[in-house]
Amino acid sequence: MGKQEDFVLRSLEERDVRFVRLWFTDVLGFLKSVAVAPAELEGAFDEGIGFDGSAIEGFARVSESDMLALPDPSTFQLLPWRDNGTTATARMFCDIVMPDGSPSYADPRHVLKRTLSKAAEKGFTFYTHPEIEFYLMKDQPKVGVMPVPVDSSGYFDHTTQAEGADFRREAITYLEQMGISVEYSHHEGGPGQQEIDLRYADALSTADNIMTFRNVIREVALSQGVWATFMPKPFTEHPGSGMHTHVSLFEGDNNAFYEAGAEYQLSKTGRQFIAGILRHAPEISVVTNQWVNSYKRMLIGGEAPSYVCWGHNNRSAMVRVPMYKPNKGQSTRVEIRSLDAACNPYLAYAVILAAGMKGIEEGYELPPEAEDDVWALSDQERHSLGIDPLPRSLADAIDIAERSELLAETLGEHVFDFFLRNKRAEWAEYRREVTSFERDRMLPVL
Incomplete structure (x- = not known):
């Protein structure tokens, strides 16, 4: 057993x-959890904790369901x-493996680790820094009831309404107690909309941090009697929540993206990385x-x-390409603005890295x-x-993705097939x- 254990x-x-x-995390990005007693943990380090993979979205068929x-x-x-x-409760992220110890083809964390390893073979380490937006609502969602934001403030507003500021302070305190560094926090453009930016880290740590972040945000919201949502576009008339x-x-x-004297101080490597993102964006x-x-969220006119x-x-x-800061070549970076706050971060960062590479x-x-x-x-x-244009709908995105060699190779056959099958079912x-909308427009006149 090693030092970390x-x-x-x-x-x-x-x-x-x-x-x-x-x-x-399952293939769709939902957090899964099993609690074990401390006495079981030494065995878990050596042998893992067994579970039924067929009960987890996208993990396995019944005939091959045993996983660790x-x-x-x-x-x-x-x-x-x-x-x-x-007394205290702790958490650890897990890698999902098969009974023979080989990595599970269905584990999103492994998809990202595999993509990072390919980049490492070329000498690269991939760093990410997310700006995560979300809404705070006054009540838990109810079917057929329009949610009400906790305030009517706007971008960067400093108001006497305490809900958002108090919420952000408690959430950031918890995040930093868990070793997750926060760079900025503020009220976003929509009523009740918040943004918290995590400090840059390697992509695997960032993906773990995002999953932790979502859990912390929801826990703090519940403790304060409000509801947090990362839904990309909860309101027709207000901005969506991106990442x-x-x-x-x-x-x-x-920094492989930095070249002194180049346009925007952006190196050839950085330019080729952007070109890869653009070509494979759809x-x-x-x-x-x-x-x-x-x-x-991605309709014309928003952010x-x-x-x-x-x-x-x-x-x-x-x-x-953000503005270059003199004497800060190491901070040269590229901002990708398409991601939303509800994606699976392991898969999203894997496909972005694969496209750039x-x-x-x-x-x-x-x-x-x-x-x-x-x-x-x-x-x-x-x-x-x-x-x-980027895809106009999930249906357009699915049609394009089905023909993508890059996507199939990056996700692996199992995740690729399950993910697209699930998205087709969602669209149907x-x-x-x-x-x-249809009832309001058509019932009175048709």
Whole structure:
């Protein structure tokens, strides 16, 4: 048993931990959890905890259902909202393995680790820094009842309404107690809408942190009598919730995106990475924007991108190169603005990295940047500039994804097949639904 496992076992005794929650994520990005007693943990490190994989979305068929959750001791943290001063509860993320010890083909965490390993073979480490948006509602959602935001404030507002500020303070306290560093927090543009930005970290740690973040946000909301949602577009008239993510590649201690004296200080590697993201954007959209509601957020006129293009400090572009800060070459990065706050972060970061690496490996040329407000251009003007639309709906995204070799290779055959099958079923169910829009418009006149 290694040093990290020994540290965990000592911590269990020192902090009087009574339960350890083992976390993992299904293919759609929902958090799963099993609690074990501390006495069982040493065995779990050696052999894993067995479970029925066929009961988890996308994991296995009944005939091959036996799987093991193997705790990752580097992710050990106490859950601050479960610490009563005398006893504590902890959590660890797990890798899912088969009975023979081989990685599970269905584990999203493994999909990302496999993609990171391919980049590491080329000498690259992938770092990510997400800006996560969400709404706070006054009550738990009820079918047929319009949710009410906790306030009517706007972007960066500092108000006397305490709900948002108090909420963010408690949530950030919990996150930092769990080793998750927060860079900024503020009120976003919609009423009740919040944004909390996590400090950059390697992509696997970031994905783990996002899953923890969602859990913390929901726990704090419930404790304060409100409801938090990461739904991409909960209101017709208010902005959607995105997860703009700044990304960079490092070669050792050097930022591979930085080149002194180049335009925007952006290296050839950085330009090829952006070119890869742009070329493959339509086919990876089904992962970065995986819900039928995701495409309501991406309609023209909001902060979300609708077209495949890049620009320097252009917030209407899908990919933005932020302003260079003198003497801070290591901070050179690329912001991808299409992701929403409800994606599976393991799969989303895997496909983004794969697309960017494809651009580097194949030497893609970066198209001209979009200097104008892309939303303000006509369709003809966008066409003449070579700016194509992102998928308009989940159905469009599925059709494009089905033909994607990059997506199939990155996700693996099992995840690729299950994911698209599930998305097709979601779209079919959505198409059958008669909406309030139809009833309100047509019942009075038809």
